[in-house]
Amino acid sequence: MHADPAGVLTGTHFLDGDHACCEGCLAAGARFASGYPITPSTEVVERFASRIPTVGGTFIQMEDELAASICLQGAVWGGAKAFTVTSGPGFSLMMEHIGYAAMTETPCVFVNVQRGGPSTGLPTLPAQADMMQARWGSHGDYGIIAICPNSPQECFDLTIKAFNLSEQYRVPVMVMMDEVVGHMTEKVVIPSADQLDVTPRKHTHKSPADYLPYQCNGDGSLVPEMAHAGEGYKFHITGLTHDERGYPNMTVKVQDQLVRRLCAKIENAKDLVAYEAENLEGADVVVVSYGITSRVAQRAIDQARAQGLKVGKLRLIIAWPFPEKVIRELAPKVKAFVVPELNLGQMVREVERAARGAAKTIHVGHAGGGVHQPEAIVKAIVEANQ
Amino acid sequence: MSTIPINPVLPFLRTDRMPTIWCPGCGIGTTVNCFARALLDSGVDLKHLAIVSGIGCTGRVAGYVKLDSFHTTHGRAIPFATGLKLANPKLNVVVYSGDGDLSAIGGNHLIHAARRNIDIKVICVNNLIYAMTGGQTAPTTPGHVITSTHPYGTFDPNFNLPHLVEAAGAVYVARWTTFHVRQIARSMAEVFKKPGFCFIEILSPCPTLYQRRNKMGDGLDTMKFYKEHSKIKNGVSTSEVGLTRNGDIIVGKFVDRDRSDYLTMAHDQFVEALGDRYVDECAAECCEEGI
Ligand SMILES: Cc1ncc(C[n+]2csc(CCOP(=O)(O)OP(=O)(O)O)c2C)c(N)n1
Numbered sequence: 098m099h100a101d102p103a104g105v106l107t108g109t110h111f112l113d114g115d116h117a118c119c120e121g122c123l124a125a126g127a128r129f130a131s132g133y134p135i136t137p138s139t140e141v142v143e144r145f146a147s148r149i150p151t152v153g154g155t156f157i158q159m160e161d162e163l164a165a166s167i168c169l170q171g172a173v174w175g176g177a178k179a180f181t182v183t184s185g186p187g188f189s190l191m192m193e194h195i196g197y198a199a200m201t202e203t204p205c206v207f208v209n210v211q212r213g214g215p216s217t218g219l220p221t222l223p224a225q226a227d228m229m230q231a232r233w234g235s236h237g238d239y240g241i242i243a244i245c246p247n248s249p250q251e252c253f254d255l256t257i258k259a260f261n262l263s264e265q266y267r268v269p270v271m272v273m274m275d276e277v278v279g280h281m282t283e284k285v286v287i288p289s290a291d292q293l294d295v296t297p298r299k300h301t302h303k304s305p306a307d308y309l310p311y312q313c314n315g316d317g318s319l320v321p322e323m324a325h326a327g328e329g330y331k332f333h334i335t336g337l338t339h340d341e342r343g344y345p346n347m348t349v350k351v352q353d354q355l356v357r358r359l360c361a362k363i364e365n366a367k368d369l370v371a372y373e374a375e376n377l378e379g380a381d382v383v384v385v386s387y388g389i390t391s392r393v394a395q396r397a398i399d400q401a402r403a404q405g406l407k408v409g410k411l412r413l414i415i416a417w418p419f420p421e422k423v424i425r426e427l428a429p430k431v432k433a434f435v436v437p438e439l440n441l442g443q444m445v446r447e448v449e450r451a452a453r454g455a456a457k458t459i460h461v462g463h464a465g466g467g468v469h470q471p472e473a474i475v476k477a478i479v480e481a482n483q
Numbered sequence: 484m485s486t487i488p489i490n491p492v493l494p495f496l497r498t499d500r501m502p503t504i505w506c507p508g509c510g511i512g513t514t515v516n517c518f519a520r521a522l523l524d525s526g527v528d529l530k531h532l533a534i535v536s537g538i539g540c541t542g543r544v545a546g547y548v549k550l551d552s553f554h555t556t557h558g559r560a561i562p563f564a565t566g567l568k569l570a571n572p573k574l575n576v577v578v579y580s581g582d583g584d585l586s587a588i589g590g591n592h593l594i595h596a597a598r599r600n601i602d603i604k605v606i607c608v609n610n611l612i613y614a615m616t617g618g619q620t621a622p623t624t625p626g627h628v629i630t631s632t633h634p635y636g637t638f639d640p641n642f643n644l645p646h647l648v649e650a651a652g653a654v655y656v657a658r659w660t661t662f663h664v665r666q667i668a669r670s671m672a673e674v675f676k677k678p679g680f681c682f683i684e685i686l687s688p689c690p691t692l693y694q695r696r697n698k699m700g701d702g703l704d705t706m707k708f709y710k711e712h713s714k715i716k717n718g719v720s721t722s723e724v725g726l727t728r729n730g731d732i733i734v735g736k737f738v739d740r741d742r743s744d745y746l747t748m749a750h751d752q753f754v755e756a757l758g759d760r761y762v763d764e765c766a767a768e769c770c771e772e773g774i
């Protein structure tokens with residue numbers, strides 16, 4: 098389906114990542130946002146608050162992130178596409194509701210413009226230290242999708258992708274930006290609405306008499322069809338373990354079926370792999386990076402190549418689910434993976450796990466507050482090559 | 484030949500989920516009967532009525548009524564309901580939850596929704612305790628009451644909920660006990676049609692945890708207590724309706740006033756600021772009929 102032109106600001110713009118993300122939300126068809134101010138993410142909803150009354154829709158500034166992160170889910174069940182935006186401390190407060198969205202299969206988007214932590218940390222400075230929290234932060238087993246833009250253009254493009262995937266899989270999708278990407282200003286090209294694909298809600302075509310909210314259709318899809326409040330379905334939604342009718346059923350059997358499906362619909366999906374690859378063929382060292390760090394890594398890769406080293410580049414666009422197979426198949430062919438990230442060791446654990454000992458894994462950590470010096474990454478590449 | 488009369492409220496309930504989880508003598512079921520009665524009597528459009536609960540014994544209400552129904556997270560029924568209502572204003576949204584859920588963990592949302600005058604109808608079943616988790620102290624528990632977390636008696640002061648929500652901005656505030664079934668149903672039917680943030684507090688026995696632990700008898704004894712100690716005082720100042728362990732229970736409709744609700748205020752502000760540029764559309768693209 099094409100985007101609704103009302104939300105598409107077609108043209109060539111000079112935007113920061115936060116504003117581009119907001120335009121991505123609007124282009125994707127999001128007409129509802131609930132938020133609570135927090136640096137460095139607030140500009141996303143500030144722009145939404147200014148744009149939405151002229152597009153048609155609602156922004157509400159809630160009393161806290163607990164409220165913001167569930168308010169948007171009410172809006173989704175009322176029939177809207179909806180999102181919230183936050184950073185570190187606010188993301189921590191939202192965790193219970195990421196689990197609620199996963200459990201109730203509420204399609205929605207959580208944008209996290211990452212800043213330094215823990216706690217209040219570095220409110221105005223970047224980090225990439227919420228990557229594990231994005232995957233595992235809510236209690237229990239579940240699957241989510243996390244996507245990592247590295248430029249304002251991607252803040253636009255990948256936010257649309259985030260909405261589309263959330264609708265396709267009925268899952269909360271995290272847009273994992275960082276302070277630098279959020280605040281850097283670059284050219285952003287917004288195409289016309291008819292060139293933008295948006296995924297409509299997976300709405301049921303069944304009559305209320307035939308509809309069960311959590312029944313999969315038997316077509317192999319693990320994603321059930323949705324209905325909205327006010328359409329006559331009189332359905333029940335709960336965060337308790339539930340059967341196909343949506344009714345609580347706290348048995349080991351139903352728990353097993355439900356939780357395995359919630360994980361499998363994401364982990365087994367074939368089209369949830371998105372990365373940028375360069376010179377992987379014949380590489381001795383592959384640099385695995387994402388978000389802002391991928392742009393610093395590019396400089397390091399160029400410098401190492403200038404020294405005659407065979408360096409490949411693997412940039413994660415979708416970080417969760419982790420592209421395990423890609424790393425696993427690459428590992429026996431390379432000497433090492435170098436993983437720079439603005440944390441003290443998060444996605445590197447996934448790389449190491451997926452490599453299964455077939456290649457060295459070298460982390461280039463940074464506690465946050467700035468980006469890496471490319472030299473630190475070059476040094477790691479040189480060491481890895483030995 | 485005799486026919487078995489069908490309970491007229493049954494069509495509003497998910498009978499395939501009966502029996503409920505509630506204990507014998509519990510008051511929550513009584514309130515649900517009143518709710519079903521109010522649905523019947525008010526003739527409210529059921530297709531567009533949604534119910535949202537938090538977590539607790541009362542939180543299970545959403546699961547037993549045959550409406551679009553949402554059992555959310557502990558304390559967050561009101562912000563969920565806020566999103567539902569604002570995205571799709573055609574819906575009539577009822578929040579049905581417990582005293583702990585609404586006034587402790589969800590207390591911040593309660594006062595802010597009242598302040599904004601979000602057009603939702605809050606029904607608070609107040610059993611003066613956290614029942615679901617085994618009878619711990621709630622912000623509503625009066626002093627000198629034994630609970631599992633105040634085994635020597637409570638001493639921290641309790642909320643007077645009608646006073647709290649009136650101060651925060653609610654346009655309709657009433658309190659009844661489960662003895663007052665007709666009045667409850669009437670109040671509920673009234674709020675279905677009243678725009679703005681409405682709040683009905685219903686005192687309800689939890690014989691299993693509150694009454695038993697405090698040697699106050701069973702469900703029936705509590706009804707007798709409600710009957711003897713309730714004083715109907717419509718329109719009385721909410722500052723005078725605080726609850727104590729053994730004292731009078733002031734019931735009635737305390738507040739019924741008019742003020743613009745959130746969506747009306749938003750609409751007026753945008754019209755004033757933006758004029759023709761304002762696009763007055765709801766967020767829910769699917770809120771048209773026939774999808
Ligand atoms: C975040 C969170 N904290 C705590 C709980 C545990 N819990 C479940 S119900 C409840 C209290 C419910 O009390 P109330 O709202 O008065 O409902 P009642 O059971 O009395 O009807 C608590 C503390 C929870 N489910 N979630």
Ligand code: SF4
Nearest residue numbers: 505506509540614689
């Ligand atoms: S524990 Fe109390 S409130 Fe809960 S169902 Fe039993 S009597 Fe009712």
Ligand SMILES: [Mg+2]
Nearest residue numbers: 581582610612
């Ligand atoms: Mg209670």
